[in-house]
Amino acid sequence: xxxxxSGMRPVRRGLVAGAAGTLLLNATTYVDMALTGRDVDxxxxxxxxxxxxxxxxxxxxxxxxxxxxxELGGMAVGLGLGAVAGLLSSAGFRxxxxxGTLALGGLALAxxxxxxxxTGVTHPxxxxxxxVVRQVVPHLAYGLGTCWALAAMSERQPHPQGLGRGxxxxxxxxxxxxxxxRRVRDRITGPVGEAP
Numbered sequence: 001x002x003x004x005x006s007g008m009r010p011v012r013r014g015l016v017a018g019a020a021g022t023l024l025l026n027a028t029t030y031v032d033m034a035l036t037g038r039d040v041d042x043x044x045x046x047x048x049x050x051x052x053x054x055x056x057x058x059x060x061x062x063x064x065x066x067x068x069x070x071e072l073g074g075m076a077v078g079l080g081l082g083a084v085a086g087l088l089s090s091a092g093f094r095x096x097x098x099x100g101t102l103a104l105g106g107l108a109l110a111x112x113x114x115x116x117x118x119t120g121v122t123h124p125x126x127x128x129x130x131x132v133v134r135q136v137v138p139h140l141a142y143g144l145g146t147c148w149a150l151a152a153m154s155e156r157q158p159h160p161q162g163l164g165r166g167x168x169x170x171x172x173x174x175x176x177x178x179x180x181x182r183r184v185r186d187r188i189t190g191p192v193g194e195a196p
Contacts, residue, residue, distance in 0.1 A: 009090075010086040010087050010089065010090035011083050011086055011087065012086070013086045013089070013090075013150065013153045013154075014082045014083040014084065014085050014086020014087060014089070014150070015079050015082055015083050015086070016082070016149060016153070017082045017085060017086060017145075017146045017147075017149035017150040017153065018078050018079040018080070018081055018082015018083060018085070018146055019078070019079060019082065020145045020146060020148070020149040021078055021081075021082060021104070021108075021141075021142040021143065021144070021145035021146030021147075021149070022074075022075055022078035022079065022082075022142060022145075023145065024141045024142060024144065024145035025078065025108075025138045025139065025141050025142040025145070026138075027141075028137060028138040028141040029134075029138045032134060032137075032138075038134075040067065042063065042066075042067060042070075043070075043116050043121050043122060044067070044069075044070025044071065044073060044074060044112075044115070044116070045063060045066030045067040045068075045069065045070040046066070046119075046121045047070065047115040047116050047119045047121050048066050048069045048070050048073070049066055050119040050120070050121065051115065051119055054119075073115075074112060077108060077111045077112060078108065078142060078146075081104060081107055081108055081111070081146070082146050082150075085100075085104060085146055085147075085150060086150065089150050089154060094150075094151075094154070097144070097147050097148065097151065100143065100146075100147035100150075101140060101143035101144045101147050102140070102143065103143065104142065104143035104146050104147060105136075105139045105140040105141075105142055105143030105144070106139075106143075108139045108142045108143065109135060109136065109139040112135075112139070113135070
């Protein structure tokens with residue numbers, strides 16, 4: 001039970017980090033909408049409609065519900081990638097923030113565009129430079145937010161007893177293990193040069 005609980009900690013940290021990244025992605029998107037006055041992207045909702053038809057399900061007829069399903073799917077992708085990043089971080093794979101930002105941002109962008117491309121909602125030949133920028137920047141914000149949150153939580157993670165930076169044994173080894181050996185030897189045989 002204890003092992004299961006400790007094994008879930010990286011996943012929980014990753015979910016929190018993914019939520020932070022998703023929040024930053026959405027904030028970046030809405031700031032762009034507020035500044036430019038552009039409409040809400042209905043691509044995710046249309047992808048939900050087409051996917052439902054392909055698998056024989058009845059898709060909601062109203063756009064608000066389709067848009068909601070699309071947004072929920074995006075949140076699920078953000079949380080899922082965060083959980084994977086948490087597991088990788090616990091395994092020791094902790095790239096520097098620029099590299100992690102690009103990696104996570106690229107994965108999030110690929111995951112979000114995969115359904116749009118697979119269902120034919122969009123095609124790269126139809127993309128304008130402004131469309132690419134509006135896709136790339138929020139997903140880089142996701143990668144940055146997720147990496148930053150993971151790094152912040154990793155710094156506060158306690159070190160295991162006997163292996164951490166604060167353990168007495170570790171300090172002795174770093175300061176020179178021969179001092180400890182000398183003390184043990186002196187207890188058995190007496191200090192060197194001292195008459196028995």
